[in-house]
Amino acid sequence: xxxxxxxxxxxxxxxxxxxxxxxxxxxxxxxxxxxxxxxxxxxxxxxxxxxxxxxxxxxxxxxxxxxxxxxxxxxxxxxxxxxxxxxxxxxxxxxxxxxxxxxxxxxxxxxxxxxxxxxxxxxxxxxxxxxxxxxxxxxxxxxxxxxxxxxxxxxxxxxxxxxxxxxxxxxxxxxxxxxxxxxxxxxxxxxxxxxxxxxxxxxxxxxxxxxxxxxxxxxxxxxxxxxxxxxxxxxxxxxxxxxxxxxxxxxxxxxxxxxxxxxxxxxxxxxxxxxxxxxxxxxxxxxxxxxxxxxxxxxxxxxxxxxxxxxxxxxxxxxxxxxxxxxxxxxxxxxxxxxxxxxxxxxxxxxxxxxxxxxxxxxxxxxxxxxxxxxxxxxxxxxxxxxxxxxxxxxxxxxxxxxxxxxxxxxxxxxxxxxxxxxxxxxxxxxxxxxxxxxxxxxxxxxxxxxxxxxxxxxxxxxxxxxxxxxxxxxxxxxxxxxxxxxxxxxxxxxxxxxxxxxxxxxxxxxxxxxxxxxxxxxxxxxx
Amino acid sequence: xxxxxxxxxxxxxxxxxxxxxxxxxxxxxxxxxxxxxxxxxxxxxxxxxxxxxxxxxxxxxxxxxxxxxxxxxxxxxxxxxxxxxxxxxxxxxxxxxxxxxxxxxxxxxxxxxxxxxxxxxxxxxxxxxxxxxxxxxxxxxxxxxxxxxxxxxxxxxxxxxxxxxxxxxxxxxxxxxxxxxxxxxxxxxxxxxxxxxxxxxxxxxxxxxxxxxxxxxxxxxxxxxxxxxxxxxxxxxxxxxxxxxxxxxxxxxxxxxxxxxxxxxxxxxxxxxxxxxxxxxxxxxxxxxxxxxxxxxxxxxxxxxxxxxxxxxxxxxxxxxxxxxxxxxxxxxxxxxxxxxxxxxxxxxxxxxxxxxxxxxxxxxxxxxxxxxxxxxxxxxx
Ligand SMILES: [Zn+2]
Ligand SMILES: [Zn+2]
Numbered sequence: 001x002x003x004x005x006x007x008x009x010x011x012x013x014x015x016x017x018x019x020x021x022x023x024x025x026x027x028x029x030x031x032x033x034x035x036x037x038x039x040x041x042x043x044x045x046x047x048x049x050x051x052x053x054x055x056x057x058x059x060x061x062x063x064x065x066x067x068x069x070x071x072x073x074x075x076x077x078x079x080x081x082x083x084x085x086x087x088x089x090x091x092x093x094x095x096x097x098x099x100x101x102x103x104x105x106x107x108x109x110x111x112x113x114x115x116x117x118x119x120x121x122x123x124x125x126x127x128x129x130x131x132x133x134x135x136x137x138x139x140x141x142x143x144x145x146x147x148x149x150x151x152x153x154x155x156x157x158x159x160x161x162x163x164x165x166x167x168x169x170x171x172x173x174x175x176x177x178x179x180x181x182x183x184x185x186x187x188x189x190x191x192x193x194x195x196x197x198x199x200x201x202x203x204x205x206x207x208x209x210x211x212x213x214x215x216x217x218x219x220x221x222x223x224x225x226x227x228x229x230x231x232x233x234x235x236x237x238x239x240x241x242x243x244x245x246x247x248x249x250x251x252x253x254x255x256x257x258x259x260x261x262x263x264x265x266x267x268x269x270x271x272x273x274x275x276x277x278x279x280x281x282x283x284x285x286x287x288x289x290x291x292x293x294x295x296x297x298x299x300x301x302x303x304x305x306x307x308x309x310x311x312x313x314x315x316x317x318x319x320x321x322x323x324x325x326x327x328x329x330x331x332x333x334x335x336x337x338x339x340x341x342x343x344x345x346x347x348x349x350x351x352x353x354x355x356x357x358x359x360x361x362x363x364x365x366x367x368x369x370x371x372x373x374x375x376x377x378x379x380x381x382x383x384x385x386x387x388x389x390x391x392x393x394x395x396x397x398x399x400x401x402x403x404x405x406x407x408x409x410x411x412x413x414x415x416x417x418x419x420x421x422x423x424x425x426x427x428x429x430x431x432x433x434x435x436x437x438x439x440x441x442x443x444x445x446x447x448x449x450x451x452x453x454x455x456x457x458x459x460x461x462x463x464x465x466x467x468x469x470x471x472x473x474x475x476x477x478x479x480x481x482x483x484x485x486x487x488x489x490x491x492x493x494x495x496x497x498x499x500x501x502x503x504x505x506x507x508x509x510x511x512x513x514x515x516x517x518x519x520x521x522x523x524x525x526x527x528x
Numbered sequence: 529x530x531x532x533x534x535x536x537x538x539x540x541x542x543x544x545x546x547x548x549x550x551x552x553x554x555x556x557x558x559x560x561x562x563x564x565x566x567x568x569x570x571x572x573x574x575x576x577x578x579x580x581x582x583x584x585x586x587x588x589x590x591x592x593x594x595x596x597x598x599x600x601x602x603x604x605x606x607x608x609x610x611x612x613x614x615x616x617x618x619x620x621x622x623x624x625x626x627x628x629x630x631x632x633x634x635x636x637x638x639x640x641x642x643x644x645x646x647x648x649x650x651x652x653x654x655x656x657x658x659x660x661x662x663x664x665x666x667x668x669x670x671x672x673x674x675x676x677x678x679x680x681x682x683x684x685x686x687x688x689x690x691x692x693x694x695x696x697x698x699x700x701x702x703x704x705x706x707x708x709x710x711x712x713x714x715x716x717x718x719x720x721x722x723x724x725x726x727x728x729x730x731x732x733x734x735x736x737x738x739x740x741x742x743x744x745x746x747x748x749x750x751x752x753x754x755x756x757x758x759x760x761x762x763x764x765x766x767x768x769x770x771x772x773x774x775x776x777x778x779x780x781x782x783x784x785x786x787x788x789x790x791x792x793x794x795x796x797x798x799x800x801x802x803x804x805x806x807x808x809x810x811x812x813x814x815x816x817x818x819x820x821x822x823x824x825x826x827x828x829x830x831x832x833x834x835x836x837x838x839x840x841x842x843x844x845x846x847x848x849x850x851x852x853x854x855x856x857x858x859x860x861x862x863x864x865x866x867x868x869x870x871x872x873x874x875x876x877x878x879x880x881x882x883x884x885x886x887x888x889x890x891x892x893x894x895x896x897x898x899x900x901x902x903x904x905x906x907x908x909x910x
């Protein structure tokens with residue numbers, strides 16, 4: 001437990017991805033089986049243990065502290081797990097702190113009535129960091145800025161494994177992953193991939209440089225719309241429950257039961273997860289966001305934002321692995337498959353159409369004219385390319401439509417993180433409504449390092465107020481902000497949310513009064 | 529074991545009842561040996577906007593504005609301020625004030641343990657264990673003894689003598705870390721974490737934010753005791769006080785100014801700077817530093833994260849919760865007055881112990897390194 005607690009503690013404070021990888025690799029290298037495997041499972045969200053409710057923890061601590069002192073402390077600290085970890089009376093130096101593996105196996109075997117006593121005994125034998133880590137583990141949801149993907153990346157790097165290989169076998173393995181660690185340490189063979197509903201690594205595209213078009217033959221490619229949803233893999237099954245995987249390999253089945261329930265077919269499909277808008281068109285991304293990251297799915301969400309998958313590729317058809325076939329053959333199999341789908345499934349799965357074009361010029365025109373709510377641009381796919389895991393150069397290109405831009409006024413600046421912590425690098429900008437500025441978004445990239453220094457200097461010299469890491473500035477600097485789409489939003493004061501805003505130009509020359517007005521931005525909203 | 533020693537109020541109240549029935553000796557024998565006295569006992573000490581005024585002595589303790597006669601507990605900026613008519617303090621505290629503000633009018637040094645009559649009050653200074661020169665002020669007037677703790681801690685510090693327990697009628701205490709969540713870990717273990725980070729990130733400079741007076745020198749000494757003998761690099765604002773500590777016999781080992789060093793020379797090194805310089809432009813000269821901060825506040829994760837600290841080191845020069853309560857039991861005063869910090873929690877704990885207590889709500893004293901705006905060190909480039 002000590003090593004795992006130290007790892008969590010370090011990860012909480014570590015701002016950089018590289019630093020996190022370093023910490024994870026060190027943990028795998030220095031922690032024995034099975035603890036490191038359970039640690040990995042806790043980070044990857046695959047650890048299945050009974051969770052403790054906050055009410056139980058409150059009960060445990062109230063038997064050990066004065067309630068008035070507890071409430072002063074909780075007010076000050078703010079986080080229940082941390083307050084209890086710090087308040088818990090230290091004492092049991094004599095007892096050995098339990099290993100993570102011991103905690104997991106004991107909890108799984110214990111009857112529910114014994115759990116409070118077990119927790120108390122462990123708490124007594126741990127130090128403050130250990131107690132905090134234990135409570136985080138018990139309450140579920142570590143929230144320490146490490147995704148399943150990052151944890152697996154660290155494991156792959158540490159064991160010199162191919163990440164795609166690891167992803168492929170991952171869902172067939174169980175904590176504490178001793179076979180996986182043996183493989184990473186070259187003590188064992190690559191574990192076998194599970195049959196059926198397991199995750200297969202995605203094929204990813206590269207951004208198209210428009211100058212590249214002249215070197216490409218249009219006859220070699222097909223075009224599809226690029227949808228603004230989230231990329232998913234549907235591992236359907238007629239026997240076991242179907243599963244839905246995000247690009248990271250995270251299993252998001254539980255969040256989208258409307259989709260998985262309809263996937264009772266033996267095939268693995270690749271497509272875009274979207275929610276229905278008016279009629280057949282998908283709704284803007286903001287609507288899909290209402291469905292993301294929810295552990296418990298309310299019926300109201302299911303009704304208001306029905307999800308579906310717009311399918312564009314097929315990896316498995318029954319037992320047949322199609323991935324080595326050229327796109328043309330896979331597409332044929334996919335079209336046949338989609339035609340035979342029962343009506344109920346058709347409401348949740350439809351086919352992403354191929355966009356016919358004669359020349360690059362014609363396609364450029366098509367791309368410019370398309371501004372549907374959930375269209376981000378076009379995808380170009382080479383007709384003869386197999387389905388290759390990872391991001392191979394050449395077979396698939398994404399060709400996003402040109403961004404929209406507005407001139408907005410800098411309103412607040414916040415200190416960045418890690419390398420940027422000495423700079424004001426996160427910028428909130430707004431536009432005019434009558435004679436007041438309303439914030440419409442936040443951008444933290446798009447500028448060079450040299451420009452960041454200039455922006456930072458400007459912020460320091462024009463600060464009107466400070467709130468912790470945030471400074472309010474006088475309305476004096478205009479930023480040209482580029483973004484992919486503007487959408488209606490009830491969560492923003494301005495009523496508008498921008499997709500992927502970034503600073504495209506700093507308009508040192510432009511007076512703030514000449515920046516855009518809210519009405520102008522509202523006209524850019526899709527469907528407006 | 530209960531989290532709050534002495535939380536069993538019934539037991540201590542019982543002890544007080546013993547006192548009323550059978551007198552002081554019995555109470556001492558019982559073990560709950562707090563003196564009991566009337567609340568009006570020390571009416572000769574007044575809370576004024578200038579600070580704690582000792583009326584029959586004609587002086588103010590740690591005044592926040594210039595006064596005719598000041599008695600200073602220690603050299604931190606919120607306790608020692610310039611411009612008084614006369615200043616009484618320990619020799620190191622006066623030397624620290626000279627480094628910070630230049631020579632002061634009416635300087636008078638008093639050694640630990642020496643008694644001096646000021647007006648009608650007998651004054652003595654005793655070590656507070658907080659920083660070099662820090663003192664508790666022990667005062668006697670008409671048979672009543674009052675001790676003003678100043679800032680203090682109870683654990684060992686290689687840079688200054690330990691806190692001396694002085695029994696008294698009224699103990700006037702600080703309460704900076706008076707919440708049961710503040711339990712400072714062993715400082716050796718915190719230093720080990722810093723060195724562990726150097727092992728994990730051997731190419732990155734380790735930038736440690738630490739108060740320039742006291743904390744910085746203590747960290748240097750703790751590093752030396754742990755066997756770290758490489759040169760330690762210093763922000764320009766640290767140099768003068770480190771030299772002063774050396775003059776008072778604290779052997780800090782090899783210290784090198786950051787100024788003028790090529791960037792690469794700092795990789796894998798420990799660099800000390802004032803907390804305010806951590807996120808200042810000054811730190812940009814370093815290549816991807818690991819930012820550490822040594823403070824009792826680092827105990828709270830949100831606090832540390834807010835400051836963008838990557839490696840929080842829980843090292844404080846103030847008493848933590850258990851040390852505060854232990855001090856109440858050791859000093860065993862008749863009553864406790866609380867100057868600055870989390871007064872309400874300490875008052876509650878004293879209530880549970882059956883000790884009369886009141887909060888003085890003094891203004892002008894800051895929490896240790898509480899935030900950027902308050903950090904008294906100038907973040908001058910060095
Ligand atoms: Zn102090
Ligand atoms: Zn203080």
